[in-house]
Amino acid sequence: MPEHARNADVVIVGAGVAGLSAARHLVRAGIATVVLEAAGRPGGRMSTEEVDGFRLDRIARPLSxxxxxxxxxxxxxxxxxxPFAPGVLIRGEDRFHRIGEPRNVRRARGARSARGALRAARALAHTPRGPRAGWSPRVAGPIGGPLDQARLASALARLADTPVERLLARPEVPTAEALPARGFAPRTVDGFLRPLLSALLCDPELTTSSRCADLALHAFARGRLCLPEGGAQALPDRLAASLPPGTVRTGVRARTVSTTRVGTEEHGEIRCRAVLLATDARSAAELLPGLRVPDFHPVTVVHHAAGEPPLDEPSLVLETERRGPVAHTAVVSQVDPSRAPAGRSLITSTVLGAPPPGLERLVLAQLAELYGTSTRGWELLAVHQVPDAVPAMPAPHDPRRPVRVLSGLYVCGDHRDTSTLGGAIQSGHRAATAILTDLAPERSRPPERLAA
Structure with missing residues (x-):
C-alpha cells in the first residue's frame, strides 16, 4: 500500500454499494478517503462471476x-x-397470466368509472401465448376475473400516487396480515401479491414490515423491474470508477477498528480521523462487538445453460402454487443478451429459504413443468448459496437506524435502512452526512469591536 494511503481523513471498511456511495460523497466534499475491501474486487453481495462466457449474479434480485x-x-x-418486458408472468392452476408494464397501471389513475377501471384492467393484465410452440394455457388467470383485475389496477394506481411519507405513516404489521386489509380480493392476494412480494423482499413467509412491502409495491407501480446490463457487478463498478484512482484498496482485510485507526491483517495500521464500517451486519459486529445482528433471509441462486430459450420473452416468472423449491425464475439472456454467449441461453432461478436435499434434481423437475419443455440437456453452471443474503425487516422496523456509533465511528449498510439497493445507497448517504457534520471545523467567533 502506498505511503500516502496509510493516512487519511476517513477509512471506510467494505466496498459494497453503501461504502462506495459514502466514499463518493466524502470525496466530493474534499475529504481524503480510503476504502478497504477484503475481496479481490468491490461489490460485496452485488457480485458477478464469469463462467464459460456466462455472467452469473451471486444474488439475482431484480431492481426497479x-x-x-x-x-x-x-x-x-x-x-x-x-427491463423485464412486458412484465411479470404468473403461473397458477396450470394457467399463465401476465401483469403488464407499469405504464399500463398508470393509465388507471384517471379511471373514475367502472368502465374506465375495466379498460385499465384489460391493459394491465392479459393471457399470453404458451412458452413453447404448440402449448397454450387455458384462457384464465390466477388473479381473478375482470372485476378483480380492475380492483388491482386501481389499487396499484392509487399506491403509485401516494407520497412515501404517507406510506411510512401507515400502521405497521407483518405483510401477511396487511395484504387482506389493503382492499385486494383474496384471489389477487394469493395469486399475485404474495408471490411478487416474496420475490421482491426475499421473504417467503411475508413476515416483513408492511411499510417495507408498501414501498416495494410503490416502486413496482411507478417503475419497471429490471437488471443491470452485464450483471449486478456493473453497478458497484461504476461507483468505484467515479472515485479518484487509489481510493479503493482490494485484498486488505481489517482486523481492528477505533475512532482514529484501522488495523489490517497484512498492511499494518492506517491512521485517520474517522472510521466507517460499511460491511454486512455480521462482519460489522465482529469488528465492533455490541452491534445488533438481525436475522437474515437465505437465498440460493441456481444458474443453468441451455441451447434454445425455454421462453421467448424477457419476463419474470412466478408461481402461485409452489410445486418445487423455485420461487421465481427468468431466462436472463432474454432480458440481457450480454450475459450469455451467442446461441446459448441463461436460465436463473431463485430458491428462498434453506435449500432442500437434492436441490438440482428438484429445480430441474419444477422448471421442466413450469416452462413446458424438457430440461435434460441443460447444463448446471453454478449454485450460489448465501445464508446471510438479505437482512430481515420484521415489524416494527426502523428504516433509519442510527449510523453514528460515537463521534469518529460510524456504521452503514442495508441493515441500517431497508434491505434493498435503495436502502444501501441511502444509508451510505446518511453516514457521509454524519461524518461531514462531525469533521466540520468549528467556526471561530469574530473578535468583538472595541468601543469608540
Missing part, C-alpha cells in the same frame, strides 16, 4: 427503475438497465 437513488446518483447515470 423507480428507485430514486438510481436517478440521484450521478455516477450511475450511464448504467444501462434491461
Amino acid at each position: 427503475t423507480a428507485y430514486p437513488e438510481l436517478r440521484r446518483t450521478p455516477a450511475l447515470e450511464g448504467l444501462v438497465l434491461r
Whole structure:
C-alpha cells in the first residue's frame, strides 16, 4: 500500500454499494478517503462471476427503475438497465397470466368509472401465448376475473400516487396480515401479491414490515423491474470508477477498528480521523462487538445453460402454487443478451429459504413443468448459496437506524435502512452526512469591536 494511503481523513471498511456511495460523497466534499475491501474486487453481495462466457449474479434480485437513488446518483447515470418486458408472468392452476408494464397501471389513475377501471384492467393484465410452440394455457388467470383485475389496477394506481411519507405513516404489521386489509380480493392476494412480494423482499413467509412491502409495491407501480446490463457487478463498478484512482484498496482485510485507526491483517495500521464500517451486519459486529445482528433471509441462486430459450420473452416468472423449491425464475439472456454467449441461453432461478436435499434434481423437475419443455440437456453452471443474503425487516422496523456509533465511528449498510439497493445507497448517504457534520471545523467567533 502506498505511503500516502496509510493516512487519511476517513477509512471506510467494505466496498459494497453503501461504502462506495459514502466514499463518493466524502470525496466530493474534499475529504481524503480510503476504502478497504477484503475481496479481490468491490461489490460485496452485488457480485458477478464469469463462467464459460456466462455472467452469473451471486444474488439475482431484480431492481426497479423507480428507485430514486438510481436517478440521484450521478455516477450511475450511464448504467444501462434491461427491463423485464412486458412484465411479470404468473403461473397458477396450470394457467399463465401476465401483469403488464407499469405504464399500463398508470393509465388507471384517471379511471373514475367502472368502465374506465375495466379498460385499465384489460391493459394491465392479459393471457399470453404458451412458452413453447404448440402449448397454450387455458384462457384464465390466477388473479381473478375482470372485476378483480380492475380492483388491482386501481389499487396499484392509487399506491403509485401516494407520497412515501404517507406510506411510512401507515400502521405497521407483518405483510401477511396487511395484504387482506389493503382492499385486494383474496384471489389477487394469493395469486399475485404474495408471490411478487416474496420475490421482491426475499421473504417467503411475508413476515416483513408492511411499510417495507408498501414501498416495494410503490416502486413496482411507478417503475419497471429490471437488471443491470452485464450483471449486478456493473453497478458497484461504476461507483468505484467515479472515485479518484487509489481510493479503493482490494485484498486488505481489517482486523481492528477505533475512532482514529484501522488495523489490517497484512498492511499494518492506517491512521485517520474517522472510521466507517460499511460491511454486512455480521462482519460489522465482529469488528465492533455490541452491534445488533438481525436475522437474515437465505437465498440460493441456481444458474443453468441451455441451447434454445425455454421462453421467448424477457419476463419474470412466478408461481402461485409452489410445486418445487423455485420461487421465481427468468431466462436472463432474454432480458440481457450480454450475459450469455451467442446461441446459448441463461436460465436463473431463485430458491428462498434453506435449500432442500437434492436441490438440482428438484429445480430441474419444477422448471421442466413450469416452462413446458424438457430440461435434460441443460447444463448446471453454478449454485450460489448465501445464508446471510438479505437482512430481515420484521415489524416494527426502523428504516433509519442510527449510523453514528460515537463521534469518529460510524456504521452503514442495508441493515441500517431497508434491505434493498435503495436502502444501501441511502444509508451510505446518511453516514457521509454524519461524518461531514462531525469533521466540520468549528467556526471561530469574530473578535468583538472595541468601543469608540
